Amino acid sequence: MxxxxxxxxxxxxxxxxxxxxxxxxxxxxxxxxxxxxxxxxxxxxxxxxxxxxxxxxxxxxxxxxxxxxxxxxxxxxxETSHAPETNGKWAVFAPSDSLGRGDSELGASLIKMFFYTLTQEKDVPDYILLMNAGVTLACNEEISGHLQTLAEMGSEILVCGTCLNYYGLKEEVKVGTVSNMYDIVSCMKKASKVTTL
Amino acid sequence: MSYGVIAFVSTHDAMAAEKLLKPLLPITMMPTPRCITASCGISLRFELEDTDKIREASQSLSGYQLYRIEDGSYTPL
CATH class of the missing domain: 3.30.110.40 (TusA-like domain)
Incomplete structure (x- = not known):
């Protein structure tokens, strides 16, 4: 072998x-x-x-x-060589600690409420992908609580390891799996819908 | 499931209130429930057992109303 x-x-x-x-x-x-x-x-x-x-x-x-x-x-x-999968999987891609561009304080409030709202619905995202400053969401006390609830409801949460390393947050992660670009891109490809925050 | 909500007239008031209350009491920022319409989109959720403490801590705030939310309907507190 x-x-x-x-x-x-x-x-x-x-x-x-x-x-x-x-x-x-x-x-x-x-x-x-x-x-x-x-x-x-x-x-x-x-x-x-x-x-x-x-x-x-x-x-x-x-x-x-x-x-x-x-x-x-x-x-x-x-199966893999032809049509892309249409399995109805949903990925939420959070490449920032803010929802949308504009005032950062408002953006921080909006992203908090976004994840809260996801926890109130039955059909949670299949994947939640955190990258760049989005990795701080897995360290933030309130949002990591929402992410934990989503993980318990079936969401797979991938946190970019390169980004955690860059921001010095490796020890602060409260939820999710430390992952890499390959897995994150692969989740995006598997999903039939990717929502970028 | 029932819980309490503080709804605000203005978004800025809601965000200022979160800053004030967060260190004092367990609150969660949430979008204002659909059943409450006459206010801005940000509310703070709290446990009903904390209602008195919330009321006391909120005295310095302005433009807000407390509600009890139960099964998608609300009653002012």
Missing amino acids: HTIDAKGLACPQPVILAKKSVDSGETEFAVLVDNTTAVENLTRLAQNSGYQVSSIEENGIFTVAFSKDGSAVPASAP
């Missing part, structure tokens, strides 16, 4: 390396990484690409094993 050594590599390098193996059609390979964020990102890559995935840790080194039943490949290949 092919093993990719991605120890010591920063996000999103491990995912890029694994994606190469996925794209070249390898049915079985393993990736060695040294942090849990990489394990989570690789696990999502595996799930989104139709692989079985398992991970084991030994002395701080995680081995993430990808495997795919040969018969599953032809089943999914024709």
Whole structure:
């Protein structure tokens, strides 16, 4: 089995390396990484690409094993190569801590009320994608509470790790999964509707 | 489910009220419920058990009205 050594590599390098193996059609390979964020990102890559995935840790080194039943490949290949998915999925993309442009204080109030309003409806977004100053929403006490409610109602919340790193907020995140550009773009592509705040 | 709402005449008053009340009491900024029309779009939601405290803390505010919201209808408090 092919093993990719991605120890010591920063996000999103491990995912890029694994994606190469996925794209070249390898049915079985393993990736060695040294942090849990990489394990989570690789696990999502595996799930989104139709692989079985398992991970084991030994002395701080995680081995993430990808495997795919040969018969599953032809089943999914024709489907993905043609029409885009029209599954009715909805993504909300928040690239700022404000709703719309204009007065920032009003924008902060509006975005707070936007997420409150989402919690009051039954059909919550499938994905909530936080990027740039939007990542502060996952750290803000009041809005992270609304996001937590939405996560419990079924929304998948992805928080841009690059952005958290830039703003020095990695330890402040109260809700969601620390993620990367690949997963965020992939959610946008999976959704039939993307609402940008 | 019932809860209390402070509705305001002006958006600026609503935002100033949030700043004043937030550190004192558990409130949530929300869009003014559809059933209340004669006010601006921002309201503050509170637990009914806090009504007296809200009333006291709101004394310095202007242009507001307290409501009890229950099943989509309202009664002034």
